[in-house]
Amino acid sequence: MRIVHVSESDTLGGAAKGAYNLHHGLLNIGAASTMIVGRQQRREPQISSTLGKQSSYLSTARHALDQLPFLLNNPSRLRRKLNPNFSSGILPKQVLKKISDAKPDVVVLHWINRGFFPFWLLPKMPWPTIIFARDSWWFTGGCHVPGACTKFITACGACPLLDSSFRYDATYWLHKWKKSIAAQKSPAPRHVFVLSNWMGGLAKKSMWGKAGMPVHVFGNAIDTTIFKPLDQGVMRALWNLPLDKKIIAFSALEFEQDANKGADLLKAALAALPSHDNIALLLLGGAPSPAWREQFSFPIYGLGKLQEETTLAAAYNAADVVVVPSRYEAYCKSAAEALACGVPVVSFDASGTTDLVRHMDNGYLAKAFDSADFSAGIQTMINLTAEQRKAVALSSRNGAVQQADAKIQAQAFLDYCAAQGWGS
Numbered sequence: 001m002r003i004v005h006v007s008e009s010d011t012l013g014g015a016a017k018g019a020y021n022l023h024h025g026l027l028n029i030g031a032a033s034t035m036i037v038g039r040q041q042r043r044e045p046q047i048s049s050t051l052g053k054q055s056s057y058l059s060t061a062r063h064a065l066d067q068l069p070f071l072l073n074n075p076s077r078l079r080r081k082l083n084p085n086f087s088s089g090i091l092p093k094q095v096l097k098k099i100s101d102a103k104p105d106v107v108v109l110h111w112i113n114r115g116f117f118p119f120w121l122l123p124k125m126p127w128p129t130i131i132f133a134r135d136s137w138w139f140t141g142g143c144h145v146p147g148a149c150t151k152f153i154t155a156c157g158a159c160p161l162l163d164s165s166f167r168y169d170a171t172y173w174l175h176k177w178k179k180s181i182a183a184q185k186s187p188a189p190r191h192v193f194v195l196s197n198w199m200g201g202l203a204k205k206s207m208w209g210k211a212g213m214p215v216h217v218f219g220n221a222i223d224t225t226i227f228k229p230l231d232q233g234v235m236r237a238l239w240n241l242p243l244d245k246k247i248i249a250f251s252a253l254e255f256e257q258d259a260n261k262g263a264d265l266l267k268a269a270l271a272a273l274p275s276h277d278n279i280a281l282l283l284l285g286g287a288p289s290p291a292w293r294e295q296f297s298f299p300i301y302g303l304g305k306l307q308e309e310t311t312l313a314a315a316y317n318a319a320d321v322v323v324v325p326s327r328y329e330a331y332c333k334s335a336a337e338a339l340a341c342g343v344p345v346v347s348f349d350a351s352g353t354t355d356l357v358r359h360m361d362n363g364y365l366a367k368a369f370d371s372a373d374f375s376a377g378i379q380t381m382i383n384l385t386a387e388q389r390k391a392v393a394l395s396s397r398n399g400a401v402q403q404a405d406a407k408i409q410a411q412a413f414l415d416y417c418a419a420q421g422w423g424s
Helices: 014-028 052-066 068-073 075-079 096-101 119-124 170-183 197-205 232-239 263-271 309-317 333-340 351-355 371-382 386-404 406-420
Strands: 002-009 032-039 047-049 106-109 129-133 190-194 215-217 246-252 279-285 300-302 321-324 345-348 363-366
Touching: 002 014, 014 032, 014 333, 014 406, 032 052, 052 068, 068 170, 119 170, 190 197, 197 215, 197 351, 232 309, 246 263, 246 371, 263 371, 279 309, 309 333, 321 333, 321 371, 333 345, 333 386, 345 351, 345 371, 363 371, 386 406
Parallel strands: 002 032, 002 106, 032 047, 106 129, 129 190, 190 215, 246 279, 246 321, 279 300, 321 345, 345 363
Antiparallel strands: none
């Protein structure tokens, strides 16, 4: 069975890394797997780019053009940075020939935004195709995280992300176009993969579910030979972190600008802790502003954006607990990675993290968006006895391996395709 993964990148971003890990897991069990990407970072024979040596520059230009519906809705945005939460997905792209040349039995469309792959090519694909929805974009008129907005169930328009009050704005037409694509008779089977049961519920309410397309929950793949328990003391020495503090790790990019990441909820939870004398906050990815840092008396350490998975694993292993205060997560790859390292996770009992975190077993599920309960969860996890800590670490590791190990996920993928009769 020849599997072709189509992804905007092979490693840039969590979605790309999830696609790569599945691809690599398939290779490791002897499957014929290749990747077609835009921005290529890894020089491997099974990965090829549609953009060539200028992939970074071309990708940036296509990203800007792809966001024109967002930018033109409010011309003042033309002077600002691009919004990572919006993609139109309509730019023409000559990619079908490259897919065809790979002679696929199955095509997997992963995260294909930044102007990389237009959704309207879907009816032209004569191969069994899996839409791997790594966020909600496939269901909406352009946004990747709709938050509390449910307009995608019926019709987008008057989009809050666009600051629009116009019913027939760009999101209305993009959503309608996707609905027409979903309703078209396909020359080959099309299935939707989602990362969590919560995402599955959204998919079934979307145009794809309403069109009768099968929806299957298939979690992210991680390399559990990299994300594994390591000696905490050694890892703290590596990062020059204190040995006498309970370290709370938080992984997010631009967390102060992205309300979905829940920095405000985390701030309230940290402020509610009964003592700040023995704790420290470890930030992975984003750097706090001076104003955010000055709110707390405890030390805050920032490691910046960690690209290599080995360094990310070393950072998780330095922590006593990893916190995920996000309002909405399709899955939360960082939670799975931390759990694979044997580190408990505190998150809200909402969205995709509920598939990963088991309350009082490998972490703590706080009442949705209740900072006081989130604070209680942090306290519980950092105050575990040595025996409790050992049990939680073991449960965290075992659960993550069963749910997310790349080889196990790769075999599950092959089993699914075989059950459909693809590639036989």
